[in-house]
């Protein structure tokens with residue numbers, strides 16, 4: 318299980334130590350991926366709001382063809398289009414699912430956002446059907462919220 322509190326604290330310390338969002342997002346992905354055997358692929362997609370495209374910032378896991386995903390497509394693009402996290406227990410039931418790996422059974426997408434403004438998302442795939450609980454979503458959301466804060470702080 319992801320210890321979100323510890324990770325959020327470390328990300329905050331990195332920020333205070335002068336690290337920029339690029340390094341902080343890589344640290345978040347690496348730590349989430351290493352925290353739980355059910356998390357087989359972990360990545361961050363960032364939203365280009367002008368082109369309405371999600372682009373893959375960094376990931377841990379197998380290579381993927383889906384480095385760019387239009388808003389509205391797949392589980393990732395749906396999360397942005399609907400402005401809601403997606404916890405998919407069985408990806409075979411999703412019509413417009415974009416398969417990164419044939420082994421993936423479940424997917425969790427948690428938005429990185431400040432209010433209505435969406436910056437991107439943390440995407441986690443699992444080889445286990447029904448892998449993700451509400452506790453997983455809450456823990457990942459805590460990390461996503463810290464990342465949103467970091468992204469916001471770089472704008473000023």
Ligand code: SME
Pocket residue numbers: 358360381383386390391392393394413414415416417424440442
């Ligand atoms: N399965 C995602 C695409 C990204 S891969 O999981 C890395 C989707 O349907 O949007």
